Amino acid sequence: MTLPENFPSALKAALESKGYSTLTEVQAAVLAPDAAGRDLLVSAQTGSGKTVAFGLAMAPELLAGEDRLPPAGAPLALVIAPTRELALQVQRELAWLYSEAGARLASCVGGMDARAERRTLERGAHIVVGTPGRLRDHIERGALDLSAARAAVLDEADEMLDFGFKDDLEFILDSAPASRRTLLFSATVSKAIARIAETYQKDALRISTVSGGSQHADxxxxxxxxxxxxxxxxxxxxxxxxxxxxxxxxxxxxxxxxxxxxxxxxxxxxxxxxxxxxxxxxxxxxxxxxxxxxxxxxxxxxxxxxxxxxxxxxxxxxxxxxxxxxxxxxxxxxxxxxxxxxxxxxxxxxxxxxxxxxxxxxxxxxxxxxxxxxxxxxxAKDSERLAEHPALSGEIEESRLEEARALLERFSAETIAAAFLTELEARLPAPEELGAAPVMRDRPERGDRPERGDRPERGPKPSRADFEPGTWFEINVGRKHRAEPRWILPLICRVGDVTGAEIGQIDIGETATRFEITGPAVPGFEAAMTKPRERDEKVRVTRAGAAPLTPADRDAPPPRSKPAREPRPGKLERQNKPERTASRHEDGPPRARKPGPGKPAGKPGGKPSGKAPARSAKPAGDGPRKPARSWPPEGGKTLKRVKRKKD
Structure with missing residues (x-):
């Protein structure tokens, strides 16, 4: 393990106790001489030891040349992670790494007791690890003081931006001193990550340990x-x-x-x-x-x-x-x-x-x-692993050997071995029987396909001669339910968990439809169609019986949810419509109605014919008639009628 000569001895001892003999690529890169004291923008693959890498990188700022940390107070380092699990994992990793240096760590994550976290922060901590939302909440409430922070780490920064933590990250970084050292770790460096680096980092060193070849070689x-x-x-x-x-x-x-x-x-x-x-x-x-x-x-x-x-x-x-x-x-x-x-x-x-x-x-x-x-x-794999079973490879006590000899006197070795295998198999979950594996058909890549103008003319559709005859099933959907091949085929695939290649001929009847499933797919189809379904609850699938299917009437129009309306008469028909008779009654002559007072007799029914008579035509009563009022009154002024507004 190659470490700088002036590297803290407390961290060296922690690495040796964990069995570190060599450093990973990203760990060695952050400890290189050109990375000392600089802001870092690091991208590395998962599982490459990034947590230990930034723990080693910020050690010079935290320890300042000493072997142990000063008494805990305001945090000296801040680590921000996107999820609770990752934050707690980072806390555990840094805890053993800085255990010999006497570090005190605090976690601030969502879902935990915020009051307990505030009490931990009041007692003092050297390193605080948390999620963006909870860290911002503690800063706004005055529980987290970042005035003494010497280093800030953003772990999985790309994931935090994907989760929508951009505003929280900017608030937290603005709350830390400008003289801090900022270490940004991200699997990928997108434009958003680059903007954060330009804003909150000074002369950052770009480190990338992601190989350009295949991903995850291990x-x-x-x-x-x-x-x-x-x-x-x-x-x-x-x-x-x-x-x-x-x-x-x-x-x-x-x-x-x-x-x-x-x-x-x-x-x-x-x-x-x-x-x-x-x-x-x-x-x-x-x-x-x-x-x-x-x-x-x-x-x-x-x-x-x-x-x-x-x-x-x-x-x-x-x-x-x-x-x-x-x-x-x-x-x-x-x-x-x-x-x-x-x-x-x-x-x-x-x-x-x-x-x-x-x-x-x-x-x-x-x-x-x-x-x-x-x-x-x-x-077969269980039989291969049997030779490595602990019961066969470990040491056997003498008392157990005596019991084995007693069994050999009563039973043969083959019987005892078979009983051992049976008992061992009973303790393991039983494997499942799988249907026939689907056929792999090679498809040409997009780059290998001919251009549209160079493609040959499409010939007739290939026949399904290679379809293996199977079993006929019946579904309770037919012509009466407006069944069409374009949607009944996906329905069968969805209900029975099959593909179109496993479905043969489809015969649509008046009230039901019959279809054929290839032989190897029948067991899985029957198992799938009996499972409870959230969709297609009213669809029922059974094996087709011996009775013939009621043929569908192809000439009949498709059924409608409402009866068809009678055609509306044209304009010429409406003009030639006969006039209405004076009476709505067909049994006899119309009944004459007695006109009311002041209403002249008119058409049957009491309604006056034509326009209403003038007021002067109204028959006079017993008393004298009032003179007609004129407007405006003589000698008066013309007044405008104004509508009064209601309160």
């Missing part, structure tokens, strides 16, 4: 192409086949995490779930169960893909593919850390193969496409 990428309904079964078989002491399984949603973790638990795996809906205490408990060996499988969302270091993690399974190549690298980076070997296995449903191919190309990763291990492959 990780073996495997892609298992399976039928859509065999996805979870393939996860179980991959876990059993590799037999890793610790494994991490990634899903896309919280619901998928809970469902898969429950199934693994029912099958005998000691598993825990990790997602954003859990509290910080529950997430910490789950990770601790993995570290101390009480759990062997962790099912998680992408919340666990950043910065979590699980020692001895040999296997990462992508039960559902990530959204982009960068997420794939961060997921896979949980294994193969610090020179160790690891496996990253992608479970690829046949209907998502194209997406995974583009994903691997985006991540610049070469994956080996192999069949998912079936039950026979898992049992």
């Amino acid at each position: 990780i073996a990428y495997l892609a298992h192409l399976v039928a859509p309904h065999d996805r979870e079964n393939a996860v179980i078989n991959v876990l059993r086949y590799h037999g890793a002491p610790r494994a991490l399984v990634f899903c896309a949603t919280r619901e998928a995490v809970n469902r898969l973790a429950a199934r693994l638990g029912n099958r005998g795996f000691s598993s825990v779930a990790l997602s954003g809906e859990l509290s910080q205490a529950e997430r910490t408990k789950a990770l601790q169960a993995l570290r101390d060996g009480r759990a062997k499988v962790c099912v998680a969302t992408d919340v666990a893909a950043r910065g979590i270091d699980l020692p001895g993690l040999d296997l990462v399974i992508h039960a559902e593919p990530p959204t982009n190549g960068e997420a794939l690298l961060h997921r896979s980076g949980r294994t193969g850390r610090a020179g160790a070997k690891g496996v990253s296995a992608l479970i690829v449903p046949s209907n998502r193969r194209g997406k995974v191919v583009r994903l691997l190309k985006d991540a610049r990763v070469e994956a080996e496409w192999v069949d998912a291990p079936d039950a026979d492959a898992v049992r």
